[in-house]
Amino acid sequence: MFEVQKLSQIKIPLDWPNIGSLEKEYVLKALDSGFVSTAGPLVKEFEDEFAAFLGCRNAVSVVNGTCGLHLALRLLNIGPGDEVIVPSLTFIASINPIAYAGATPVVVDVSADTWTIDPLQIEKAITSKTRAIIPVHLYGNPSDMAAIIDIARRHNLYIIEDATESLGATYQGEYTGNLGDIGVFSFNGNKLITTGGGGMLVTANDELAKKARLLVNQGRQAGQREYIHMEIGYNYRLTNIQAALGLAQMKRLPEFLITKRANTEIYMEMLDGVPGISWQQELPGAKSSWWFFSIIVDEGFKENKQFLISRLTSKGIQVRLFFKPLNQQPCYVKYNFMNCPVAEDLYNRGINLPSASFLTTDDVHEVCRELLKR
Incomplete structure (x- = not known):
């Protein structure tokens, strides 16, 4: 054992996380500001800096990477009766959100050299119920995205990149997370950068990003003084303290x-x-x-x-x-x-x-x- x-x-x-004096400085500033929870200004600043690093249009922070994957499925209206293909060799958080959404996970094998999802196995697993593929960039190594994108286009499927382990990895000059319809990152304590917990959803689709910001905030528009909730959402928001830590980590x-x-x-x-x-x-x-x-x-x-x-x-x-x-x-x-x-x-x-x-x-x-x- x-x-x-x-x-x-x-x-x-x-x-272990790499935490130094800069992170302590940023967190103390957040504490001194009085903004410690989910309404602080550093959250948007962190999102903007993250989007700038990746070169993507929209970044929406979430409480962890698992919630980010769940949110991605919700944004794409994937649920009961739908199938989602996912690789076998990955952390269980890659498949659990599929179950949360009520969809059916379909597990396929990986390639022996890259250890990432095998495009040939994806092709074999596609049925009339398949709606999406979740390639996982295992241990930071990009999946064969050219082949996966080709498959998705031919079969009219969504791609949700599980980039939770691959911040900073690139595929044909593009950062992972930017290659599918939606990308999701994790800032758990063992990831490349950390906010203690936390995650980020990224997308080039402005409408998906707009809806994501609504859903992470209990279905309520940010900044709205009245408690009017347009949709049934989630409490998936990042805190200001976490964002402070994330900003310092982004600098490093x-x-x-x-x-x-x-x-x-x-x-x-x-x-x-x-x-x-x-x-x-x-x-x-x-x-x-x-x-x-x-x-x-x-x-x-x-x-x-x-x-x-x-x-x-x-x-x-x-x-x-x-x-x-x-x-x-x-x-x-x-x-x-x-x-x-x-x-x-x-x-x-x-x-x-x-x-x-x-x-x-x-x-x-x-x-x-x-x-x-x-």
Whole structure:
């Protein structure tokens, strides 16, 4: 069994947030202003700065990425009787909003090299009830969006990008989240930038953005003094304190991305050519944000995956298992999803390695030395 390490035992962390003096300064300013909840001015400022970074028309903040995906389905009027295709190898938050909406999830396998949704499997899964595809840019690595966009156009389907792990990743020069009808990001504590919780929905469609702002605010127009609710909405709003933290993190995002890629290149250099170890591949024209650098180990490498995990954790190196495939999740057994052999194999052999944005070159070297120790 995988044992969770105590914080005091961790020397090199997997994914802790990178918080410094700038974040403290911004949060204290928000506290001093008296605006701590959902009506503060920093929320719009954060949305505007996020949209400017991505180069998108509209960014609407939400309380977390899961709510963002749920909101996206609601905006596209997807519900009972509709099917939505999602990859098997992803966190369960990619599929739960489909169930919230009353739609039917359809789980398909991933590609063995990118670990993202396999376009060939999408084609096989499409029926007359299919309304949308949710490609997940797993661990920051862009999905094959050219193929997915082609499929969506031919079958008149929506694309909701689950970009919760891929802030800063690009595909053919465009940031992920901008490639579908709607994109959704997460600012959970382990993501590239954090607001503690929080998320962002982005879209080029002004009408969808306008409706999103209504729905996140309990169906009430922002700034309206009377309590008149035009639709049944949700309390999905981000707080001013969270926005303050997000603004500070956005200022540091470029440095985070540089560090992530630099550390990934060290991992690749030190592990290159080692028999029994491989890692996620970027598609031509794609550039991962490398939220996580992860490896796949052959059964014969250092005996097995569990042996490696135990040895690394005993040295204070925090690692993590891959997400358990959706087709194997007990809470979705009633759907009788097809087997997804590629996702299942990746799960059985995969390890997430330390990837926090403050790790040093020495930290990465130490991880690799322990990994390769004879």
